[in-house]
Amino acid sequence: xxxxxxxxxxxxxxxxxxxxxxxxxxxxxxxxxxxxxxxxxxxxxxxxxxxxxxxxxxxxxxxxxxxxxxxxxxxxxxxxxxxxxxxxxxxxxxxxxxxxxxxx
Amino acid sequence: xxxxxxxxxxxxxxxxxxxxxxxxxxxxxxxxxxxxxxxxxxxxxxxxxxxxxxxxxxxxxxxxxxxxxxxxxxxxxxxxxxxxxxxxxxxxxxxxxxxxxxxxxxxxxxxxxxxxxxxxxxxxxxxxxxxxxxxxxxxxxxxxxxxxxxxxxxxxxxxxxxxxxxxxxxxxxxxxxxxxxxxxxxxxxxxxxxxxxxxxxxxxxxxxxxxxxxxxxxxxxxxxxxxxxxxxxxxxxxxxxxxxxxxxxxxxxxxxxxxxxxxxxxxxxxxxxxxxxxxxxxxxxxxxxxxxxxxxxxxxxxxxxxxxxxxxxxxxxxxxxxxxxxxxxxxxxxxxxxxxxxxxxxxxxxxxxxxxxxxxxxxxxxxxxxxxxxxxxxxxxxxxxxxxxxxxxxxxxxxxxxxxxxxxxxxxxxxxxxxxxxxxxxxxxxxxxxxxxxxxxxxxxxxxxxxxxxxxxxxxxxxxxxxxxxxxxxxxxxxxxxxxxxxxxxxxxxxxxxxxxxxxxxxxxxxxxxxxxxxxxxxxxxxxxxxxxxxxxxxxxxxxxxxxxxxxxxxxxxxxxxxxxxxxxxxxxxxxxxxxxxxxxxxxxxxxxxxxxxxxxxxxxxxxxxx
Numbered sequence: 001x002x003x004x005x006x007x008x009x010x011x012x013x014x015x016x017x018x019x020x021x022x023x024x025x026x027x028x029x030x031x032x033x034x035x036x037x038x039x040x041x042x043x044x045x046x047x048x049x050x051x052x053x054x055x056x057x058x059x060x061x062x063x064x065x066x067x068x069x070x071x072x073x074x075x076x077x078x079x080x081x082x083x084x085x086x087x088x089x090x091x092x093x094x095x096x097x098x099x100x101x102x103x104x
Numbered sequence: 105x106x107x108x109x110x111x112x113x114x115x116x117x118x119x120x121x122x123x124x125x126x127x128x129x130x131x132x133x134x135x136x137x138x139x140x141x142x143x144x145x146x147x148x149x150x151x152x153x154x155x156x157x158x159x160x161x162x163x164x165x166x167x168x169x170x171x172x173x174x175x176x177x178x179x180x181x182x183x184x185x186x187x188x189x190x191x192x193x194x195x196x197x198x199x200x201x202x203x204x205x206x207x208x209x210x211x212x213x214x215x216x217x218x219x220x221x222x223x224x225x226x227x228x229x230x231x232x233x234x235x236x237x238x239x240x241x242x243x244x245x246x247x248x249x250x251x252x253x254x255x256x257x258x259x260x261x262x263x264x265x266x267x268x269x270x271x272x273x274x275x276x277x278x279x280x281x282x283x284x285x286x287x288x289x290x291x292x293x294x295x296x297x298x299x300x301x302x303x304x305x306x307x308x309x310x311x312x313x314x315x316x317x318x319x320x321x322x323x324x325x326x327x328x329x330x331x332x333x334x335x336x337x338x339x340x341x342x343x344x345x346x347x348x349x350x351x352x353x354x355x356x357x358x359x360x361x362x363x364x365x366x367x368x369x370x371x372x373x374x375x376x377x378x379x380x381x382x383x384x385x386x387x388x389x390x391x392x393x394x395x396x397x398x399x400x401x402x403x404x405x406x407x408x409x410x411x412x413x414x415x416x417x418x419x420x421x422x423x424x425x426x427x428x429x430x431x432x433x434x435x436x437x438x439x440x441x442x443x444x445x446x447x448x449x450x451x452x453x454x455x456x457x458x459x460x461x462x463x464x465x466x467x468x469x470x471x472x473x474x475x476x477x478x479x480x481x482x483x484x485x486x487x488x489x490x491x492x493x494x495x496x497x498x499x500x501x502x503x504x505x506x507x508x509x510x511x512x513x514x515x516x517x518x519x520x521x522x523x524x525x526x527x528x529x530x531x532x533x534x535x536x537x538x539x540x541x542x543x544x545x546x547x548x549x550x551x552x553x554x555x556x557x558x559x560x561x562x563x564x565x566x567x568x569x570x571x572x573x574x575x576x577x578x579x580x581x582x583x584x585x586x587x588x589x590x591x592x593x594x595x596x597x598x599x600x601x602x603x604x605x606x607x608x609x610x611x612x613x614x615x616x617x618x619x620x621x622x623x624x625x626x627x628x629x630x631x632x633x634x635x636x637x638x639x640x641x642x643x644x645x646x647x648x649x650x651x652x653x654x655x656x657x658x659x660x661x662x663x664x665x666x667x668x669x670x671x672x673x674x675x676x677x678x679x680x681x682x683x684x685x686x687x688x689x690x691x692x693x694x695x696x697x698x699x700x701x702x703x704x705x706x707x708x709x710x711x712x713x714x715x
Contacts, residue, residue, distance in 0.1 A: 023701065026694075026697055027694055027697050027698050027701065028694070030694070096692075096693055096694065097692055097694070099691075099693070100690065100691030100692050101691060102689065102691040103689060103690055103691030103692075
């Protein structure tokens, strides 16, 4: 096998680290743009894990799923940015804590 | 003539309605004329009716109209007139008229003059309905009517809340007896299918044997009603408190007429009682114990009206004793003579109270003999009759009761002995009253003198109390004949001697003070007994502990609605659940995420732990 030979475990470790950072960002950030960024990080961490697994077992499936994730992320950004505009227009702020009208 | 009998009850009723409607517009003269005149007319009509009846002693029945009609139950507003009715009506209208006349002076200064006579006339009408009724349902109407009037008149001076309390007590305690009586009426109706008194006697004799359980039950229930109305043990506690009313009211309602309604009821239904010998013994024992208990209590009282009230309870006990031993006519005879002398005693005490600034305590009176001669002689005659001194009216009636009690098979002599003890005590307490109030040191000066409207009724009642014993009441046709057998001479002699001994004791202790009882009275044990007697044998205290206090406690518990507490708990649990769940819906996305993560961690931990 050519190129770098990085053990799968390391890649999975980085991937879960990224996922955790994204999740943490999702939980603690209030700005909706940062929340979207955190989501991107989480999606990419999952994609990284798929690619690494595909490479490890020499299967193309990992890369195919990566393509799916890319398109999902693109769609998500399109919808997400539309939401950002609406939030900005209605609440005059990007702070998601203000958007609590569904409070019980 | 006979069709007019209904008028006797309706005239006082109409006058009462007129007084109520015209209150505030009528002058005092008109009120007095209406109030006294209506009863006077009723008394005259009764006298005419009585003369007619004595000339032609045939009982008759008049149906005025049908009261109501439900299926085959159609009680009429019907009147039955016989010797017993005549005696009762004469007492009610005759003594009632004198008391009304007395009241015009006694209540002279009262603001509610019209209200007083309206109630008093209504009472006379209700009492007449009671004794004239042909069926027990109409009798019950009169029975409740006199109860309401008694309530209204005991609480006549309603500004003082103690009087209102006494009125409520009188009403509620008699209501207990009335409930028993209503049950008795229901029982009689379901068993015999009628409430007409004459028909009841026939039907009961046809259906039941002597000693059956049904007549016993019915008689005991009716006895319950009689005990309540006539203030016998155990429902006597209302009568001493009922003295809160004006004194003429005590004379009319709580001495002469209403409280003897129980005696009348038992005498009227005597055919049922003859079927239940056990019930008759119960009547006799209730009467005897009540009369002894009340006599002991009367010995220690200080309030002149309370003494007379306990003496009334005691004398009605004698009437019950007479009924219980089957001396029906003796019981009714004592009812009549008692109405005379007790009305006399109450009216004289009313005159004393009227002239002594409403003083009730006998130890604050004294020495009134020379200053109130009319009252003194009235009281003297009344006390002599009450103590049954020879030749007074009370002597004849009480003597008959004691002798017939003695002849009763079995426990007769014991009843006689108890009655004698009662007679001794009666003589002592009545002459204690005379000696303390009229002799000795003068403590209060009278500020008024009795006018003719007080003096005339007093003198007429004096005559009746003295000579009433010679009246022969026309009840021979009504009751089964009592045995004519005369007991031994010594029995009669003892019966006559005992009241004299009582008067002698009272004389020695309270007048000449040769018999000094201070040492005995001051002894700790005697003090305790005296206190016990003074409080009416602690029966009020007992009822307070057994019935009133627990009832208040129960009411206090129920006030917080303990049954609803369970449902309120369910509501409160639901509310807190709702609150808790809605807290979770904060609307903040970050918190949702955090809780999802937390749940995920928990799930993972479980999975890892399990696998």
